[in-house]
Amino acid sequence: MLASAAKLSDWIVGIRRELHEYPELMYEEIKTGAVVRRTLDELGIKYKYPMATTGIVAAIGDGKGPCVALRADMDALPIHEEVDVPFRSKVDGKMHACGHDCHTAMLLGAARLLKERESDVHGTVKLIFQPAEEGGAGGERMCDEGALNNPDVQRIFGIHVWPYLPMGAVGSRTGVFLAAAGVLEITVTGRGGHAAMPHTTLDPVMTSAKIVTELQTIVSREVDPLEPAVISVTTIHGGDAHNVIPQSVKMGGTVRSLTLDGLRFLQKRVREVAQQVAIANRCEATVEFPGNDYPPVLNDATAWGSARAMAEEMLGKNAVVELPPVMGGEDFAFYTQRVPGCFVVLGVKQDGDGPVYGVHHPLFTANEKALPVGAALHASYALRALEELR
Numbered sequence: 001m002l003a004s005a006a007k008l009s010d011w012i013v014g015i016r017r018e019l020h021e022y023p024e025l026m027y028e029e030i031k032t033g034a035v036v037r038r039t040l041d042e043l044g045i046k047y048k049y050p051m052a053t054t055g056i057v058a059a060i061g062d063g064k065g066p067c068v069a070l071r072a073d074m075d076a077l078p079i080h081e082e083v084d085v086p087f088r089s090k091v092d093g094k095m096h097a098c099g100h101d102c103h104t105a106m107l108l109g110a111a112r113l114l115k116e117r118e119s120d121v122h123g124t125v126k127l128i129f130q131p132a133e134e135g136g137a138g139g140e141r142m143c144d145e146g147a148l149n150n151p152d153v154q155r156i157f158g159i160h161v162w163p164y165l166p167m168g169a170v171g172s173r174t175g176v177f178l179a180a181a182g183v184l185e186i187t188v189t190g191r192g193g194h195a196a197m198p199h200t201t202l203d204p205v206m207t208s209a210k211i212v213t214e215l216q217t218i219v220s221r222e223v224d225p226l227e228p229a230v231i232s233v234t235t236i237h238g239g240d241a242h243n244v245i246p247q248s249v250k251m252g253g254t255v256r257s258l259t260l261d262g263l264r265f266l267q268k269r270v271r272e273v274a275q276q277v278a279i280a281n282r283c284e285a286t287v288e289f290p291g292n293d294y295p296p297v298l299n300d301a302t303a304w305g306s307a308r309a310m311a312e313e314m315l316g317k318n319a320v321v322e323l324p325p326v327m328g329g330e331d332f333a334f335y336t337q338r339v340p341g342c343f344v345v346l347g348v349k350q351d352g353d354g355p356v357y358g359v360h361h362p363l364f365t366a367n368e369k370a371l372p373v374g375a376a377l378h379a380s381y382a383l384r385a386l387e388e389l390r
């Protein structure tokens with residue numbers, strides 16, 4: 001499979017670069033989806049579209065069970081690309097900084113590999129191209145609109161490119177792999193006034209500073225030190241002048257845990273602490289958790305065991321690593337809530353000893369030599385899982 005994929009390398013890289021030039025944000029994956037559908041049409045693969053606004057589900061095989069799904073996400077990020085490559089983003093302020101262009105191209109590579117072997121596909125392989133992974137819970141909407149039904153998916157597999165691992169290495173683990181994550185917004189309202197007369201105001205800046213530091217004691221004093229938890233305040237906006245105490249301050253951030261219960265606990269305590277610290281400072285805090293809370297990505301032991309063995313056979317034992325959990329979130333979690341599955345990361349570190357820029361960084365790059373490897377992993381996993389499920 002790896003040798004076949006290597007022969008498709010230029011084709012897969014070509015698709016990836018085409019997608020990379022025109023990044024699209026969540027639920028706006030119009031051009032991206034068109035490239036996917038055009039390619040599926042060229043390959044003679046049938047698909048259902050639209051699902052979850054811009055999503056696509058293709059199917060290869062005899063249309064019956066067993067059924068295995070492979071998943072890619074298609075959306076980009078509101079980041080201005082700073083990488084100097086001929087195929088850099090042509091859209092100011094948008095960039096494929098999380099490698100979802102690679103994911104889509106790898107899954108199309110797998111589509112071609114599997115279509116060439118369709119007589120060996122005993123059952124159905126579904127290819128899920130979903131929108132809105134970056135906060136929009138596109139995976140949940142795909143599930144709600146039936147992406148896992150008819151025939152019913154019995155196992156699902158997904159890959160994320162990972163710049164922190166050497167090119168072609170594969171990593172994952174059994175159990176919780178990625179965290180439960182949610183968005184945090186706090187508005188602190190006081191009473192503005194002249195900065196020279198603080199006693200005539202109710203200062204939301206000072207109050208916000210206390211809230212930020214006080215929130216950290218939830219993690220350090222209330223959560224078991226052996227249970228990972230993150231509360232990060234990442235934005236603070238308030239005030240316009242040196243001599244004016246503003247009326248209010250807005251803060252944003254993220255809350256994470258390895259369990260949904262842990263996430264709910266953190267959210268409850270963030271609300272209580274922020275509100276009570278505000279009251280102690282004669283201000284008022286409103287706390288919201290807008291958007292979509294992502295559950296943790298739970299890898300099934302059998303699914304990862306199978307993926308691990310498959311990757312070891314393909315790439316060698318040394319190329320496969322057990323990883324600790326990561327506090328990043330992933331909406332692949334919505335699939336693993338419903339069916340057993342396995343999410344793995346694929347090393348895309350560049351050759352040499354240059355600096356590593358992580359996902360979501362304006363200088364993030366992926367080593368394209370890993371793309372045929374990803375396509376081969378997808379295709380091999382599907383065939384192997386179908387055999388195991390028969």
Ligand SMILES: [Zn+2]
Binds near residue numbers: 098134359360
């Ligand atoms: Zn991302």
Ligand SMILES: [Zn+2]
Binds near residue numbers: 098099100133160
């Ligand atoms: Zn991502």
